[in-house]
Amino acid sequence: MVTVSLLDYGAGNVRSVRNALSKLGYRVVDIDKPEQLRSAQVVVFPGVGSFGAAMSFLEQKGFLEPLREHVRADRPFVGICLGMQTLFEGSEESPGVHGLGVLPGVVRRFQIPDSAHPLAVPQIGWNGFAPYKQSPALAGLDEDSCVYYVHSYYVPMADELHDWILTTTTYGVDYVSAVQRGNVLATQFHPEKSSKTGLAILDNHLRAVAAGAAVPRAPPALESVRASAQTRPRKRVVACLDVRTNDDGDLVVTKGDSYNVREVSAAAAASAPPGGKGAVRNLGKPVALASRYYEEGADEITFLNITGFRDSPLGDLPMLSLLVEASQTLFVPLAVGGGIRDYVDAQGVAHSALDVAAAYFRAGADKVSIGSEAVVAAKAYWARGGCGDGSSCIEQIAHVYGRQAVVISVDPRRVWVDAPAAAGAHKDACVESPQGALGPAGERFCWYECTVKGGREGSDLDVVQLARGCEALGAGEMLLNSIDADGQNRGFDIALVSQVKRAVTVPVIASSGAGCVEHFSSVFAETDVEAALAAGIFHRKEVSVADVKLHLKAKGIAYRP
Structure with a gap:
């Protein structure tokens, strides 16, 4: 041997x-x-x-x-x-x-x-x-x-x-x-x-x-x-798995509708514990699902940790164990997001975002995805007049591991206005009626506000400000979600994706809204993004990764066979 x-x-x-x-x-x-x-x-x-x-x-x-x-x-x-x-x-x-x-x-x-x-x-x-x-x-x-x-x-x-x-x-x-x-x-x-x-x-x-x-x-x-x-270059098809513990403490893959991951049917509500909102939607075991996507030809697999990180990402041993297990058999890039930030644990010990990223890398990840902390970093960048000071998690991780290891996970939502002027400081980031949508009062314009804490809070930072600020700090890629399109199966938000693709020089991954194979070819043709991501349609077997690849072939779009 x-x-x-x-x-x-x-x-x-x-x-x-x-x-x-x-x-x-x-x-x-x-x-x-x-x-x-x-x-x-x-x-x-x-x-x-x-x-x-x-x-x-x-x-x-x-x-x-x-x-x-x-x-x-x-x-x-x-x-x-x-x-x-x-x-x-x-x-x-x-x-x-x-x-x-x-x-x-x-x-x-x-x-x-x-x-x-x-x-x-x-x-x-x-x-x-x-x-x-x-x-x-x-x-x-x-x-x-x-x-x-x-x-x-x-x-x-x-x-x-x-x-x-x-x-x-x-x-x-x-x-x-x-x-x-x-x-x-x-x-x-x-x-x-x-x-x-x-x-x-x-x-x-x-x-x-x-x-x-x-x-x-x-x-x-x-x-x-x-x-x-x-x-x-070949267009990438990315499979994403939102991973969290359910009410029984098991690590599962889930998927939300506009970021709500709990069942809302009458039957589910009736069986929920007092004060509960229905059971966590369980779509399978993380490594088993990821292995299926690998065999189907996924070009990249992303794990988003949406629970345990809030308190202690380095103490979230199930997630680290998941990466160790996945990396033993999945020989494509693995990205992980959730909890990449400075924090103090229950014992009063301080940990840096670099410590958290290092643990994920050593467990098997190739990239880390930064969400809420990216908003904090971008706001500080612009508050300093458009310059970094080396303190942000983006700068720290990119300095040691290279900018290609840092992905910014953007969670924007539409803010509707009657006219761009009504958006104030965000007027230059306004777009007109994306894909025929209108605001609740018939508004024809909107700008995209970046949110934090899984879409639960706004930030008054628009998506262009975030993308450009994070790129300047050292981010190597943008993972572009959409709260409005998430779980709707009506296609990617082309207006949003186009806006960010024009704003940065790093690769962009379109996410949220895919419902059929045609949505992938559309986003590639209309925005020229490097990759497109889906979750729920893959989990529920409505569309397979292999189906998407065959469709791209038929459309003459460069892909990895």
């Missing part, structure tokens, strides 16, 4: 890599000391976070020279995402910080989106890739194979990398998405989060290394290679 030595530098979700390798049948050990590198059969270096933080860790722990020697000696190695970028001389992310320098060149930042470069940054999602040369690592894959990317920086194509380039990808520019020479393989994408395709790449390479047959064939001339159409 091949033993894989995992270099964990303390940032990001290493559990996913460990689970993927274990799933494939490899023995995994952690590298704690530099001398362990010299005896390691295979070294895997997963990276999430900043270039500077990773290099600082390697230097402080004495790993720099042993790791550089390991790669230069062509000893078996797999670098993932930042683990690939550190092989180069430096990165624009951390000017003045030297990389390992095994490969020539500097890692560049994607251009900020504009009319000439409209793609969101970070690149978050599934893309195909174009093989630059044949390799055992790519055996059995075809042009429909997709892998998962999450990054803001890329390796440019260059003649000096001719002998190293394994695959290329297009995201506004053609760039190097994997390198390989001999026993050394590194990928910009995350194979541990790329479902069966990613697991196959890992297994193929490790088997070839063990057999002494990892060397790829010589590549063609660099100038003759162009990333093909299959590398274009």
